[in-house]
Amino acid sequence: MGIARFAVDDDIDEIVRLRQVMLEEWLECHDNGWREETAAILRRRLGETEPTMAVTVVDTPDGPGTLAACAAGVITERLPSPLHHTGLSGWVFNVSTDPVWRRRGFSRACMEALLGWFDDRGIRSVDLHASSQGEGLYRQLGFQSPDEPAMRRTAH
Numbered sequence: 001m002g003i004a005r006f007a008v009d010d011d012i013d014e015i016v017r018l019r020q021v022m023l024e025e026w027l028e029c030h031d032n033g034w035r036e037e038t039a040a041i042l043r044r045r046l047g048e049t050e051p052t053m054a055v056t057v058v059d060t061p062d063g064p065g066t067l068a069a070c071a072a073g074v075i076t077e078r079l080p081s082p083l084h085h086t087g088l089s090g091w092v093f094n095v096s097t098d099p100v101w102r103r104r105g106f107s108r109a110c111m112e113a114l115l116g117w118f119d120d121r122g123i124r125s126v127d128l129h130a131s132s133q134g135e136g137l138y139r140q141l142g143f144q145s146p147d148e149p150a151m152r153r154t155a156h
Contacts, residue, residue: 002058002068004036004113008051011057014067017096022096025131055094058106069097069106073114075123090118090126095134095137107134111141 007015016038020029043085045053052075060068072094091095092114118126127146130138 002104002109004056004058004109006113006117007042007046007057007070009043009046011055011067012039012046013072014065015042015055015057015072018067018070018096019094019100022094037116041067050138054114054117056110056117059086060098060101060108067098068101068104069110071095071107071110071114073126074095075116075118084125086122088121088123089122092126092128095128106118108137108141111137115141 017033019038020035023029042055045051046055053072055070055072058068058071060066071092072091073092076089076091078084078087078089092111095107095111115126126143128138128143130143
């Protein structure tokens, strides 16, 4: 299993590449500007003084400069409730491993480091959307399917 670390600016192009690897499993990824916008958001968010986004990465065993895997997470804020007194929660996304490096524990290393980042910030509720490939790992890390129904509106 690789050793996860927090992403730096030099990793941004590789994070965007891994995002495309992940997205291509569900849709055609024509570059209509999304790659450049993703890189700009990563540059801005990873450089924040008090970051509310983190990306964990594992370098390929071949050496630095190419990433084997990554996972991203953000802290979101909603109004508190009696069951969620801080209003803060986490969202995990962009968990991706290059196909050449799959089944070696790299995504697990990224997820464990990312969950530690949430824990260090007192975030006790973390959500994600699980692919069928990742569901087993997420369950091993303590994720469960929620009881409440979820809905989404997509503007046309």
